[in-house]
Amino acid sequence: MKRYLMTPGPVPVPDEVSLAEARPLIGHRGADFSALFTRIEDKLSRLLRSSGKTVIFPSSGTGALESLAVNFTGPDTKVVSVSCGVFGDRFREITALTGAVMVNVDVTPGEAAAPETAAKAVAENPDASVLLLTQNETSTGVFNRIDEIISALPKNRPLVLVDGVSSVGAMPCFPEAWGIDGLAAASQKGLLTPPGLGLVWLSERGWDAVSKRKRSSYYFDLIRQKKDLDKEAPENPYTPPVSLYFALDAALDAVCSEGWFALRARAARSLAAGIEALGFELLVKDEKYRSPGVTAFSHPSGCTSETAKALKALGVEPAGGQGRFKGRLIRMSHYHDVRWPEISLALGSLYAALGERRSGAGDFMKRAFEVWEESR
Ligand SMILES: *Cc1c(COP(=O)(O)O)cnc(C)c1O
Numbered sequence: 001m002k003r004y005l006m007t008p009g010p011v012p013v014p015d016e017v018s019l020a021e022a023r024p025l026i027g028h029r030g031a032d033f034s035a036l037f038t039r040i041e042d043k044l045s046r047l048l049r050s051s052g053k054t055v056i057f058p059s060s061g062t063g064a065l066e067s068l069a070v071n072f073t074g075p076d077t078k079v080v081s082v083s084c085g086v087f088g089d090r091f092r093e094i095t096a097l098t099g100a101v102m103v104n105v106d107v108t109p110g111e112a113a114a115p116e117t118a119a120k121a122v123a124e125n126p127d128a129s130v131l132l133l134t135q136n137e138t139s140t141g142v143f144n145r146i147d148e149i150i151s152a153l154p155k156n157r158p159l160v161l162v163d164g165v166s167s168v169g170a171m172p173c174f175p176e177a178w179g180i181d182g183l184a185a186a187s188q189k190g191l192l193t194p195p196g197l198g199l200v201w202l203s204e205r206g207w208d209a210v211s212k213r214k215r216s217s218y219y220f221d222l223i224r225q226k227k228d229l230d231k232e233a234p235e236n237p238y239t240p241p242v243s244l245y246f247a248l249d250a251a252l253d254a255v256c257s258e259g260w261f262a263l264r265a266r267a268a269r270s271l272a273a274g275i276e277a278l279g280f281e282l283l284v285k286d287e288k289y290r291s292p293g294v295t296a297f298s299h300p301s302g303c304t305s306e307t308a309k310a311l312k313a314l315g316v317e318p319a320g321g322q323g324r325f326k327g328r329l330i331r332m333s334h335y336h337d338v339r340w341p342e343i344s345l346a347l348g349s350l351y352a353a354l355g356e357r358r359s360g361a362g363d364f365m366k367r368a369f370e371v372w373e374e375s376r
Pocket of ligand 1: 186
């Protein structure tokens with residue numbers, strides 16, 4: 001049976017990406033690899049609208065977060081952490097392990113981090129030198145407006161480190177224009193590449209801050225990475241996963257294509273309209289903060305986990321809830337090239353999976369299609 005992967009990482013990758021990954025290997029010390037690396041860096045600069053370079057680690061997103069934490073923080077650092085859920089909590093835990101003094105601010109799960117909330121916490125802790133934020137909280141499907149949050153901060157603000165693991169590639173993330181100082185991303189979500197690459201981008205202010213700190217990690221040392229990245233023919237200090245570089249190079253052509261972010265948001269809106277018309281409740285109530293990459297929902301009758309099981313039996317594979325939402329949410333991802341055929345497949349399968357409860361379903365296909373057409 002064909003399986004339709006709809007988990008928020010890994011996500012289905014385009015055929016061109018799989019084919020690129022299967023290419024015969026090349027050595028990682030040589031002109032061919034440097035040319036590939038340079039091409040990837042150029043495409044990432046276009047995607048992030050930045051002039052700076054991006055360090056690429058052979059790790060998942062958590063490794064990229066750890067690299068930010070170990071390079072920016074230590075026992076001498078006070079850190080304000082604003083968390084909207086499981087992944088905000090993880091960034092906080094990783095940072096606390098460096099010995100940093102943590103000030104924790106918890107946002108109600110399903111809600112976005114309000115600019116005032118972050119601004120207040122920063123104003124109350126003028127000695128904090130780092131602020132941790134999550135752009136897209138994958139456990140709830142909340143899309144935080146990082147640009148609005150940073151704009152609300154006091155002028156003399158801390159360095160802002162952002163978990164962009166499930167946002168980069170699928171939604172606008174312009175670190176230089178917005179004032180982000182450290183950004184972590186990963187290959188297997190918005191970047192439409194198999195798992196295995198952790199990406200880290202720093203602002204000039206970020207590089208400056210990191211260069212003044214004592215090294216506390218060998219493998220995740222950003223300064224060591226930058227030295228090789230800045231060479232005329234860029235390379236890696238240690239062996240990179242070359243096949244994943246081939247894949248990322250191909251995937252960046254898709255995510256850098258005209259209208260990609262708008263298409264993701266359009267799919268999210270249409271799918272959400274259909275899901276509501278089927279009788280489900282969306283976790284994120286305010287449309288402005290709904291993720292263009294992943295939608296979380298439950299059924300008021302309490303049949304959410306049964307529905308998820310029935311969906312899997314049909315061949316459609318979403319993710320369940322995490323943390324406090326374990327067994328109480330379905331999370332469906334739409335990072336990949338989801339258009340009307342994929343939306344109708346997901347909604348039609350949800351209808352079938354609802355079983356007895358499907359009698360409460362409205363005209364879900366019509367509603368979803370109206371929104372699909374409206375937001376063209
Ligand atoms: C997936 C995810 C992570 C963790 O990434 P891994 O690649 O599983 O290590 C961190 N933050 C967010 C927001 C994520 O969605």
